[in-house]
Amino acid sequence: MRVLVTGGLGFVGVHTVEQLLRTRHVTEVTVLDSIRYTAAPQALPASQRIRFVQGTVLNAELVTTLVAGCEAVIHLAAETFVDASIADDGLFVDTNINGTAVLLRALRALGGRRLLHVSTDEVFGEATGRPFTESTPYRPRNPYAATKAAADHLVRAYTITHGLDAVICHCSNLFGRWQYPEKLIPVTVTRLLRGERARIYGTGQQSRTWLHVTDAAAGLIAGLERGVGGESYLISGDRELTTLDVVSRIAAQLGIPAAEAVSFVADRPGHDYRYAVDGDKTRCELGWVPAIDFETGLEETVIWTANHEGWWLR
Ligand SMILES: NC(=O)c1ccc[n+]([C@@H]2O[C@H](COP(=O)([O-])OP(=O)(O)OC[C@H]3O[C@@H](n4cnc5c(N)ncnc54)[C@H](O)[C@@H]3O)[C@@H](O)[C@H]2O)c1
Numbered sequence: 229m230r231v232l233v234t235g236g237l238g239f240v241g242v243h244t245v246e247q248l249l250r251t252r253h254v255t256e257v258t259v260l261d262s263i264r265y266t267a268a269p270q271a272l273p274a275s276q277r278i279r280f281v282q283g284t285v286l287n288a289e290l291v292t293t294l295v296a297g298c299e300a301v302i303h304l305a306a307e308t309f310v311d312a313s314i315a316d317d318g319l320f321v322d323t324n325i326n327g328t329a330v331l332l333r334a335l336r337a338l339g340g341r342r343l344l345h346v347s348t349d350e351v352f353g354e355a356t357g358r359p360f361t362e363s364t365p366y367r368p369r370n371p372y373a374a375t376k377a378a379a380d381h382l383v384r385a386y387t388i389t390h391g392l393d394a395v396i397c398h399c400s401n402l403f404g405r406w407q408y409p410e411k412l413i414p415v416t417v418t419r420l421l422r423g424e425r426a427r428i429y430g431t432g433q434q435s436r437t438w439l440h441v442t443d444a445a446a447g448l449i450a451g452l453e454r455g456v457g458g459e460s461y462l463i464s465g466d467r468e469l470t471t472l473d474v475v476s477r478i479a480a481q482l483g484i485p486a487a488e489a490v491s492f493v494a495d496r497p498g499h500d501y502r503y504a505v506d507g508d509k510t511r512c513e514l515g516w517v518p519a520i521d522f523e524t525g526l527e528e529t530v531i532w533t534a535n536h537e538g539w540w541l542r
Contacts, residue, residue: 230256231452232298234285234331235305237267239407240346240399243445244302246273251449260285260294266308266408268539285327292334300342300452303331306376309410310350313372314497324375328382336390343383343394344452349437349462349503351377351398359437359504362398362460370498380460387458395455397448400464400505404441404525405532409540412436412471413526416478417533418540420489426479430495432472437505439465440525443518450516461514464505467522474526481530 231248235241236259248254256277261267262284272278283290285305295301305327307313307320328345335341352360353367366381368374386392403413416426447463455461472490479489511517533540 229253229300230258230298232258232260232294232301234260234301234303234327237261237263237269237272238304238308239266239268239404240402240441240444240448241304242268242271242406243404243441244304244448245278247442247445247449249273249275249277258294258298260291261305264307266410268406271406284323286322286330288330288334291330292337295331295334295338295341298341300344301331301335302344302346302448302452303328304346308372310370310372311410311496313370313375317371317375320371320375324372325378325382328379332382332386332392335392336386341393342452342457343392344448344455345380345383345394345396346448347380347396347398347460348373348376349398349400349464349505350500351380352503354500355502355504359506360462361506362462362509369500384458393457395451395457396460397451397455398460398462399439399444399447400462400503401436401438402441402444403438404529405536406539407441412474413478413529414533414540416475417482417530420479420482420484421534425491426475426489427493428471428475428490429493429499432475432490432492433470433501434499435468435470435502435504437464437466437468437503438474438522439463439518440520440522443520446519447510447514447516450510450514454514456513461510462505462507463510463516464507465518465522466507468504469522477523477526478530481527
């Protein structure tokens with residue numbers, strides 16, 4: 229099987245490509261990536277089975293050519309930083325919505341290919357009661373989440389209207405190597421390593437469900453291989469932690485007293501208080517379970533970040 233991975237130089241992308249290459253029936257992986265600031269080209273494994281194409285998912289001609297040369301697509305390309313979407317959502321609308329539409333049109337025109345569309349738990353908005361399940365109504369509350377939700381709706385509409393074979397996977401908050409230091413864990417580690425305080429929005433009591441990126445990549449591949457067309461799956465760990473808790477653990481690992489590690493700043497507009505995910509359907513139907521517990525993954529990520537200054541001191 230030949231697989232096209234859009235956004236394959238991004239944080240989730242490089243781990244997904246690495247795992248695809250370990251899958252014997254994957255004969256070739258084509259990575260399409262425009263190399264935005266979050267991309268990590270140096271993390272792409274060296275392999276004769278990888279073909280890298282620099283370009284944008286908004287280029288319909290290029291996307292059609294690449295889709296024609298594969299049997300399956302994993303769609304990761306996106307603008308991903310919530311704060312940036314609050315400052316200016318233009319690129320988010322372009323890449324996340326229009327980019328997905330370009331890909332869907334190519335898949336529809338060519339037919340016979342499976343799409344694994346990668347989404348987020350943020351499309352469900354704020355969890356006020358029970359954890360999200362696949363049937364939780366969409367209630368995105370920030371522009372990033374809204375563009376991801378729009379893309380999901382387009383994908384679902386194509387499965388119903390045009391019979392597209394597509395599976396949607398919603399990942400919870402991910403962490404691990406090669407995550408750009410603007411997201412909570414790498415930005416906290418790098419600020420503390422620089423001798424700065426971590427900046428915490430509001431009271432730091434917002435809570436998220438965390439999952440190691442290599443587990444997420446395995447979940448996405450399970451979705452591609454075993455997911456039922458037209459269905460969606462939540463890919464999540466079961467550790468729900470507050471921002472303050474995560475930051476305190478990082479500070480403790482670096483030997484910094486919590487009181488000296490943080491400064492509290494005004495809360496982000498539209499900040500969701502809680503994301504919580506019930507991943508039962510994925511575990512039962514895809515047979516996927518996370519392998520890395522939060523503490524082990526966090527410890528490894530902090531050590532890796534400290535040893536890879538070249539990635540974040542730039
Ligand atoms: N990281 C998380 O915690 C998380 C959680 C849930 C869902 N997701 C989803 O997973 C996907 C990947 O996220 P990530 O964390 O790897 O993001 P990332 O920002 O690290 O990577 C995105 C990649 O997409 C590329 N890209 C951006 N615009 C493009 C365009 N127009 N054409 C081609 N490539 C383009 C970038 O260069 C980058 O390599 C996204 O769809 C995101 O919504 C991520």
